[in-house]
Amino acid sequence: MADILYTYKNQVYANITNKCDCRCTFCIRSHEDSVGDAKTLWHKTDPSLEEVIAAMDAFDFTGYDELVYCGYGEPTCALETLTASAKYAKEKYGVRIRVNTNGLANLYYGRDIIPALAGIVDSVSISLNAPTSEEYDKVTRPRFTGAFDALLQFASECKDYIPDVRLTIVDVLPQDKIEASQALADSLGITLRIRKYA
Ligand code: SF4
Numbered sequence: 001m002a003d004i005l006y007t008y009k010n011q012v013y014a015n016i017t018n019k020c021d022c023r024c025t026f027c028i029r030s031h032e033d034s035v036g037d038a039k040t041l042w043h044k045t046d047p048s049l050e051e052v053i054a055a056m057d058a059f060d061f062t063g064y065d066e067l068v069y070c071g072y073g074e075p076t077c078a079l080e081t082l083t084a085s086a087k088y089a090k091e092k093y094g095v096r097i098r099v100n101t102n103g104l105a106n107l108y109y110g111r112d113i114i115p116a117l118a119g120i121v122d123s124v125s126i127s128l129n130a131p132t133s134e135e136y137d138k139v140t141r142p143r144f145t146g147a148f149d150a151l152l153q154f155a156s157e158c159k160d161y162i163p164d165v166r167l168t169i170v171d172v173l174p175q176d177k178i179e180a181s182q183a184l185a186d187s188l189g190i191t192l193r194i195r196k197y198a
Contacts, residue, residue, distance in 0.1 A: 002039075002072075006038035012061070014075070015073075016069065018046060019077035021102070021143040024140050025140075026139070026170070041071050043072075046078055066123075086099075096123065098125060100125045103150070107146070107150045117158075123166075128151070130148075131183075167188075
């Protein structure tokens with residue numbers, strides 16, 4: 001089985017699914033099999049809730065105050081495992097919960113899943129990737145049409161349920177795209193984080 005919990009740069013991450021509804025041009029999955037101390041992040045089959053909890057119980061959380069759901073897939077594609085295991089980790093190990101997501105879960109499920117994250121997820125980091133729908137579709141290649149607008153709606157609604165909501169882009173975007181992304185995030189009242197491209 002692939003690593004479920006792994007560490008990278010003093011953070012601990014949960015890799016709970018390989019499912020994803022995007023095919024981002026920059027996705028690390030296309031050129032590496034692992035990150036940090038993981039041997040591989042490719043599951044033969046996605047782990048069950050019991051397997052995720054067993055991985056948590058086998059991990060020493062000393063020195064870690066946050067668990068980040070981010071692996072070789074979109075964590076909200078395994079929503080029940082995500083929410084149940086995050087609740088477990090929060091209650092048993094006292095960690096804050098962050099989810100790194102493409103923000104398309106409401107499209108994926110065809111319903112509003114954000115209330116299911118309330119009270120469990122402390123922080124959500126949503127990949128904006130580009131300042132317009134056309135550019136977003138080119139770089140992210142989502143399965144769904146209307147993904148960019150759905151992402152923005154998802155981000156806005158998250159503010160009602162989750163204490164810390166961020167949109168992210170990577171610093172390889174040209175300056176004018178970074179500025180347009182910043183203006184878009186500002187118009188939504190959401191912090192924009194500009195990540196270093198690794
Ligand atoms: S959303 Fe994340 S996991 Fe999915 S293709 Fe894009 S970068 Fe990769």
